[in-house]
Amino acid sequence: MSSLWHETAALPSFPTLHENIKADILIIGGGLAGLLTAYLLKEKGLSPVILESGKICGGTTGNTTAKITFQHGLIYSDLIKKGAETAKAYYEANRQALEKYRELSKNIKCDFETKDNYIYSTDSRQKIEAELNALRIIGAKGTFAENLSLPFDTVGAVKTESQAQFHPLLFASHIAKALRIYENSRVIEMKGNTAVTETGSVKAENVIVTTHFPFINKHGLYSLKLYQHRSYVIALENGAELDGMYLDEKENGLSFRNYRNLLLLGGGDHRTGKKGGNYTELRQKAKDFYPKAQEKFHWAAQDCMSLDSMPYIGSYSKSTHNLYTLTGFNKWGMTGAMSGALILSDLLLGKTNPYAEFFSPSRSMLTGQIFLNGAESLLGYLYPTVKRCPHLGCALRYNKAEHSWDCPCHGSRFTKSGRVINGPANGNLK
Ligand SMILES: Cc1cc2nc3c(=O)[nH]c(=O)nc-3n(C[C@H](O)[C@H](O)[C@H](O)COP(=O)(O)OP(=O)(O)OC[C@H]3O[C@@H](n4cnc5c(N)ncnc54)[C@H](O)[C@@H]3O)c2cc1C
Structure with a gap:
């Protein structure tokens, strides 16, 4: 079964590359990270080309839950240990990404809805208070919330107002129509700055790798800097209408949001290749919490986890030139992809971006x-x-x-x- 998003959006189709061409910018990978980067570069007058191995959004983007928020678990109490500057840069980059979605969605029919977001805890009020304190230090707004509309007890939550949720493929479909894309065109090899597919090639001045997990092994040590974590989602009819988006502060906890008449329940996470709760755990929770609900859709996907909870955005490695990447979203690639696209479009235009150094893939992160x-x-x-x-x-x-x-x-x-x-x-x- 494909995801709710794939079942309810028609994505445009694009040709396969059958020639050898040149481009000023080549983007490899047509998920949200690739599409947004291309879209913002095009907005700024450049002409990027995207090569996608299958269909656009056939990877994690088509199987997400699509909450758009700068509140990524209890991340700020963690990041602030590195320094308030880092936590503040992360907040500002993701806040700007949220606002960019708000601006673009005014002209795109993508079921964009403003919602409050809650990160709840079932056992540690102390963690909630530490996060509120971190938010206060970096100048972000968050409040303590209790008596949540969840079907079990919590000790409270950090609430942030005016976050958002949307239909990711309605959004992606709209922006993709403006772009030059080749589908079914997997890059099998890089020869210098030429990307080779089975049926053609693109020689580019700048190459951006947005293949989710970067596929070029020679540089950047991504096989040590990333691993992947799988999550599962079921969409329930007759679940509950919640007043916001919810997520457990624990890594393997539950996620909740509505889409129209459906409740999307996420969880069952585990490192890819290992055992975990998967659909079995989610279906049991659905039965316990919403016994009258019926499952309408289910899907699963995985995301790349970085070493220090921040994505890798920028030059592929210290020793490469004109080669960039955008990855390691830690399951927060909606705002991650947008903030990455904003940073990369500045870098490619030779502009200074105030957050770039914090997200550089070559930053120090011995964890x-x-x-x-x-x-x-x-x-x-x-x-x-x-x-x-x-x-x-x-x-x-x-x-x-x-x-x-x-x-x-x-x-x-x-x-x-x-x-x-x-x-x-x-x-x-x-
Ligand atoms: C279950 C789940 C729920 C999530 N919920 C949220 C959420 O609520 N909010 C949030 O912010 N984030 C969420 N995320 C994270 C977010 O969905 C991802 O971070 C984001 O979609 C990743 O986008 P991407 O473009 O990097 O990757 P992808 O969408 O996987 O795109 C990569 C593309 O590259 C292509 N490709 C790969 N290799 C090649 C090659 N050699 N040549 C050409 N093309 C290639 C692939 O076919 C693919 O289309 C969630 C993740 C999961 C797993």
């Missing part, structure tokens, strides 16, 4: 997660099996909930017959 990612890869190489990921050779695990072969190291996924579903692997199983 415990880098060792965990390294250890996971080592285990993957040593684990005895014949099914190995073509990306870097890790052992694949069978995912019974979705009948796929998944890589616990970097999150590539394959169908039973070996067709690649998610990168960084850039081709099928042999």
Whole structure:
């Protein structure tokens, strides 16, 4: 079954690349990050070309929950440990992204709705208070909320007003129509600044990699700097009409939002390739909380998790020139993609962007997660099996909930017959 978004929006189609062309800017990957970057660059008078391996928004963007908010869990009490400047830059970049959506959505029919957002806790009022304190320090507005419209007890929530939710594919469909896109045109190799597909090539002055997990392994150490985390969503009829968008502060907690008459319940998360709650956990929660509800849609997807909870936006690596990326959204790629597109469009036009240095993929970030990612890869190489990921050779695990072969190291996924579903692997199983 495809997601609610795919079932209720018709995306435009684009041709396959069948020639060798030149472009001032090439964007590889037609999810929200690629589309928004191209759209903003076009707004500023440039002529970007997008190469997409399948259909646009066929990856995580088509399988999201599409809350647009600068409130990403309890992130500010975490970021402020690095310094108020970092937390403030993150807040401002994401706040501006939210406002840019508000501005664009005035002219795009995408069911954009202003909503309050709540990050709740079931057991720690202290964490809620720490987040409110961090918001106060950086000059952001947040209030304590209790008696929430959720079907279980909480100790309270951080509430931020005037956030938003939308239909991501109605939005993407509109902006894509203005762009020069080639679909079914997977980039299989980079030869200098020329991207090669099976049927053509694009030679570009600047290349931006928005393939979700960057697929060029030679530079940037993304196999150590990223891993992928999977989440599940079910859409319920006769669930509940909530007064806002809700998310548990715990990594594996539940997410709630409405879309028209449906309640979208998200959760069941786990590192890709590992075991987790998946649909089983979500369906049990739905039965407990909304016994009269019926499931209308279900879908799952994964996102790239960075080392320090902030995306990687900017030059692909210290040693590369005219090669950029936009990734590591930590499940917040709606505002992440927009703030990334705003930063990159400034960088490509030679303008200074006040947030660029905070999001640079080459920033210093020695965290415990880098060792965990390294250890996971080592285990993957040593684990005895014949099914190995073509990306870097890790052992694949069978995912019974979705009948796929998944890589616990970097999150590539394959169908039973070996067709690649998610990168960084850039081709099928042999
Ligand atoms: C279940 C779930 C719920 C979420 N909910 C929210 C939310 O409420 N709010 C929020 O802010 N964020 C949310 N996110 C995160 C957000 O959806 C993602 O961060 C965002 O969609 C990522 O967009 P992207 O363009 O980077 O990736 P994608 O949408 O995956 O796009 C990448 C594209 O690159 C293409 N590609 C890959 N390799 C190649 C190649 N070699 N050549 C050409 N093309 C290639 C792929 O086919 C794909 O279309 C959620 C994520 C999940 C998993």
